[in-house]
Amino acid sequence: MNVLKQILGPAARPDPYRYFGALRESPVTVQEDGTYLVSTYREIVALLHDPRVSSDRRNLSAGAPSERDDFNPSFIGLDSPEHDRLRGLAMRHFGPPHSPETVERLRPKMLELTTALIDALRGRTRADIVDEVAYPLPVAVICALLGVPEEDEPRFHALADEVVETLGPGEEDRAERERARKAAAMELSRYLAGLAEARERAPRADMLSGLITYRGPAGGMTRDEVVATSVLLLIAGHETTINLIANGMLTFLRRPGLLRRLRDDPELIIPAVEELLRFEPPVQFVSSRVALDDITIAGTTIPAGAPIVLAMAAGSRDPAHVDRPDEFDVDRPRNEHLGFGGGVHYCFGAPLARLEAQIVLKELVRRLRGPRLVADPPPYRPSAVLRGPRHLVVEYDGID
Numbered sequence: 001m002n003v004l005k006q007i008l009g010p011a012a013r014p015d016p017y018r019y020f021g022a023l024r025e026s027p028v029t030v031q032e033d034g035t036y037l038v039s040t041y042r043e044i045v046a047l048l049h050d051p052r053v054s055s056d057r058r059n060l061s062a063g064a065p066s067e068r069d070d071f072n073p074s075f076i077g078l079d080s081p082e083h084d085r086l087r088g089l090a091m092r093h094f095g096p097p098h099s100p101e102t103v104e105r106l107r108p109k110m111l112e113l114t115t116a117l118i119d120a121l122r123g124r125t126r127a128d129i130v131d132e133v134a135y136p137l138p139v140a141v142i143c144a145l146l147g148v149p150e151e152d153e154p155r156f157h158a159l160a161d162e163v164v165e166t167l168g169p170g171e172e173d174r175a176e177r178e179r180a181r182k183a184a185a186m187e188l189s190r191y192l193a194g195l196a197e198a199r200e201r202a203p204r205a206d207m208l209s210g211l212i213t214y215r216g217p218a219g220g221m222t223r224d225e226v227v228a229t230s231v232l233l234l235i236a237g238h239e240t241t242i243n244l245i246a247n248g249m250l251t252f253l254r255r256p257g258l259l260r261r262l263r264d265d266p267e268l269i270i271p272a273v274e275e276l277l278r279f280e281p282p283v284q285f286v287s288s289r290v291a292l293d294d295i296t297i298a299g300t301t302i303p304a305g306a307p308i309v310l311a312m313a314a315g316s317r318d319p320a321h322v323d324r325p326d327e328f329d330v331d332r333p334r335n336e337h338l339g340f341g342g343g344v345h346y347c348f349g350a351p352l353a354r355l356e357a358q359i360v361l362k363e364l365v366r367r368l369r370g371p372r373l374v375a376d377p378p379p380y381r382p383s384a385v386l387r388g389p390r391h392l393v394v395e396y397d398g399i400d
Contacts, residue, residue, distance in 0.1 A: 035306070
């Protein structure tokens with residue numbers, strides 16, 4: 001059976017890593033649908049920085065499998081110079097050089113929310129870490145950052161889940177996945193368009209207001225561009241972080257010695273999160289790239305117009321790049337991984353995701369007494385691309 005199909009199948013969700021060795025035997029492989037799959041660290045990094053590789057699905061050759069929706073793409077689906085213009089305008093309201101304190105200013109709110117969520121587990125001996133902690137925290141943070149009313153959270157959560165769970169390379173039901181994703185994304189876009197219109201009339205101290213009202217020397221975003229950017233930030237701003245937190249707690253609970261070390265030395269959470277991004281990344285594949293020209297890499301020529309899938313999780317565990325790749329090592333030096341991608345499309349929200357994971361995991365480790373897994377492996381979400389437990393039920397002796 002095709003190795004990629006095995007990885008994408010639901011049976012592999014608890015442990016896709018057992019297939020990655022076979023995948024890396026051929027750094028570049030062409031799939032039945034004409035997609036080129038790249039699975040080794042050196043080759044993935046080269047393509048992430050290669051100007052002949054596009055993120056704009058409009059560059060696909062005729063007949064190539066497409067996951068592109070025919071409405072305005074966010075900057076993640078564009079190339080320079082449009083990508084650089086839109087990403088720069090978004091970054092004005094999120095990070096350096098114009099708003100260097102945006103993420104750090106959220107630290108007290110993150111800790112306050114995390115404390116309240118863990119406090120709510122008192123008086124019990126069992127909790128679902130996903131539903132009760134890993135999901136509510138990043139959702140509340142991205143709502144506060146963008147300016148989405150918290151009471152609207154159930155509405156956008158259902159739509160965001162529909163978009164995420166229909167992502168992925170190579171499944172057989174591609175047309176149905178595209179239809180479902182397009183419908184959910186369009187409804188989410190309509191909701192955010194209404195919110196952007198309200199913020200344009202009455203701006204507030206939030207990112208959506210900044211995106212819709214800012215006009216600099218080179219202009220600002222159109223309303224369509226604001227909506228596309230907001231959809232991206234809303235989905236990416238919580239879906240991947242949920243998985244990072246859940247994957248992290250699962251990894252720690254499977255290693256009692258590590259759990260003790262983290263409890264005794266809380267500062268170890270910083271390298272621990274970095275190792276999580278390598279060892280159990282929330283984004284397993286990047287399936288949005290297109291060759292603009294014939295590209296020869298690792299002895300294989302990817303033809304112009306062909307779709308490219310980068311197996312990021314396989315690359316981060318490439319033994320040609322890292323020693324003992326299948327061991328979780330919080331003391332690993334020079335931890336260079338693909339957890340946030342690379343090149344001009346390096347994850348926009350990386351500083352936010354890192355801080356959220358550090359705070360939540362640190363507090364869970366510190367405050368849960370005697371935590372242990374109820375089911376191992378836990379049930380997983382359907383997506384092979386954004387991979388993480390759907391539930392993570394733990395028993396514990398109390399809350400400190």
